[in-house]
Structure formats: C-alpha cells, structure tokens
Amino acid sequence: MNDYGTTFRNYDDKESERQKNVDAFYKENHEKQSYAFVQKQREEWLKLDKDVMSIWDAAELLNELIDESDPDLDLPQIEHLLQTAEGCRSMYPDAEYDWFHLTGFIHDLGKVMSHKKFGELPQWAVVGDTFPVGCAYDKGIILSKYFEDNADFNKPEYRSKCGVYAKNCGLDNVVMSWGHDEYMYQVMKLNGCTLPLAAQYIVRYHSFYAWHTANAYDHLCNETDREMLFWVREFNKNDLYSKSTKTIDIGELKEYYTRLINKYFPAKLRW
Ligand SMILES: O[C@H]1[C@H](O)[C@@H](O)[C@H](O)[C@@H](O)[C@H]1O
Numbered sequence: 473m474n475d476y477g478t479t480f481r482n483y484d485d486k487e488s489e490r491q492k493n494v495d496a497f498y499k500e501n502h503e504k505q506s507y508a509f510v511q512k513q514r515e516e517w518l519k520l521d522k523d524v525m526s527i528w529d530a531a532e533l534l535n536e537l538i539d540e541s542d543p544d545l546d547l548p549q550i551e552h553l554l555q556t557a558e559g560c561r562s563m564y565p566d567a568e569y570d571w572f573h574l575t576g577f578i579h580d581l582g583k584v585m586s587h588k589k590f591g592e593l594p595q596w597a598v599v600g601d602t603f604p605v606g607c608a609y610d611k612g613i614i615l616s617k618y619f620e621d622n623a624d625f626n627k628p629e630y631r632s633k634c635g636v637y638a639k640n641c642g643l644d645n646v647v648m649s650w651g652h653d654e655y656m657y658q659v660m661k662l663n664g665c666t667l668p669l670a671a672q673y674i675v676r677y678h679s680f681y682a683w684h685t686a687n688a689y690d691h692l693c694n695e696t697d698r699e700m701l702f703w704v705r706e707f708n709k710n711d712l713y714s715k716s717t718k719t720i721d722i723g724e725l726k727e728y729y730t731r732l733i734n735k736y737f738p739a740k741l742r743w
Pocket residue numbers: 539541542543580599600601602678679680681
C-alpha cells in the first residue's frame with residue numbers, strides 16, 4: 473500500500489485528484505521532452521556552475537520538495553532517500569555492499585534542479601519516468617499516448633525503432649529524456665565519485681521503467697547494460713516498495729550515511 477491507500481504505480485485511477493495531477497504531469501512531460509530540448513538542458517546543466525555544496529546539503533534542499541509525478545509518495549524527499557537507503561541496507565546488510573546503501577541515499581538528489589536555489593526547473597523536466605529520445609517511443613512507457621504531441625513524433629529521422637542510434641550501441645550512447653537521473657549521474661562522474669559501476673547505473677537509469685520493468689529497448693543495449701540490469705532491478709524493489717508513511721529518525725541515520733558519503737565523495741561537489 474502507498475500513501476494513498478492504493479497499489480503502487482497505478483496510473484489510471486480516473487477519480488483521484490492526485491492521479492489527475494500525475495496525468496497532467498506526463499502530458500506535459502511527453503509533449504515537451506524532445507531531442508532538441510534535452511540537448512539544450514545537457515549544455516546548460518552539465519557545466520555544473522550552479523552551486524558548490526556537499527551531498528548532505530543537497531539532501532536537505534530536497535526537504536521541501538514533493539514530487540508531482542509520483543502517485544504513491546507524499547513525504548518530503550529526504551524521507552524517501554533514507555527509506556530507500558535503509559531498504560537497500562536490510563536487503564544487503566554486509567559492509568561490502570555499503571555502496572548499495574549509499575546509492576539508495578543519493579539516487580534522487582538530482583531533483584535539486586527543481587529547487588529555488590537552482591532556478592526552479594519545472595518538474596516535468598526533473599522527475600517522472602525517463603525514456604530514450606531520438607528514436608521511436610515504446611508502448612511500455614507510462615501514458616505513451618501523450619507522445620503524439622511531441623514535436624519529434626513525426627520526424628522521420630526519429631521515428632524508426634533505432635532512430636539516430638546504431639543497433640546495440642549501448643545505453644551510454646543513448647540520449648535519455650532530461651531529468652534527475654542523468655543529472656545526478658553526471659554530478660557523480662564529473663566530481664570524481666568512486667562508487668562502482670552498478671551504482672552509476674542505478675542512479676542513471678532507475679527511472680527508465682520501460683527498460684528495467686517493461687523489458688523494452690533491448691535493441692539499444694550492449695552486454696554491460698544487460699549485466700547491470702540486475703542491480704537496477706534489485707535497487708528498484710527498495711525505491712518503490714519502501715515508500716510508506718512511516719517516518720524515519722534522521723539524526724540517528726545521519727552518522728552512518730555521513731561516513732559513507734566521506735568514503736565515496738569529495739567533501740564539496742560542483743552542481
Ligand atoms: O514519479 C517517480 C519519481 O519521480 C521517481 O524519482 C522516479 O525515479 C520515477 O521513475 C518516477 O516515476
């Protein structure tokens with residue numbers, strides 16, 4: 473059960489107010505996330521010239537944010553980060569998996585793009601499920617009917633199954649819709665974070681439900697992507713099913729996660 477007393481990821485309950493907002497969210501998201509839009513966002517955000525701050529500072533910024541795309545969760549994001557992290561920790565408690573615990577804690581930090589301090593990028597460009605741009609949209613994407621209004625929908629070069637990509641080129645070569653996943657992945661990479669490849673995949677593709685849950689887009693994947701899919705799926709169980717109204721004692725957990733942050737990240741990062 474989620475915060476609204478219904479099953480997780482139900483996107484067609486026509487009656488509820490929350491659902492209407494989620495529907496409106498995806499209408500806008502699918503219409504506006506064109507290939508050209510994504511390129512512009514990448515240019516703008518990957519300069520990492522917005523702020524310099526620690527991982528913990530970023531988590532605290534998320535305290536005020538409620539995700540409009542999420543039909544299940546009504547808690548501030550920091551609670552979701554800790555719940556996910558603790559879910560990962562109880563699934564793989566051993567110290568050798570501490571990277572998995574920390575990944576739970578940081579996976580959604582890219583949502584800071586929606587914060588006032590970062591110029592309040594609208595949520596349709598920050599949250600929600602992600603999908604490849606520059607090629608045909610798969611029916612497995614949530615509310616895919618709304619892609620008909622995307623400027624790319626009728627462009628011949630983007631319409632075919634592989635679009636601008638070569639078959640099995642690997643996801644690293646595929647441009648994804650713009651949002652918190654790719655941004656946070658790049659923040660990690662460009663700041664010299666030492667978390668393993670599996671952690672990078674989790675952060676970068678955790679919202680790519682058409683891939684990890686609907687099994688689509690294998691034609692763009694290479695062997696590494698297929699191997700890493702295991703960890704993205706292990707992670708997803710905690711991202712999704714740890715969402716509950718149960719609040720968490722932040723002070724108590726701060727010590728544990730701060731130790732892990734110090735192990736894998738520099739003290740301050742460029743954002
Ligand atoms: O609504 C949710 C939320 O925005 C998550 O952070 C994202 O990872 C999911 O894919 C999305 O469906």
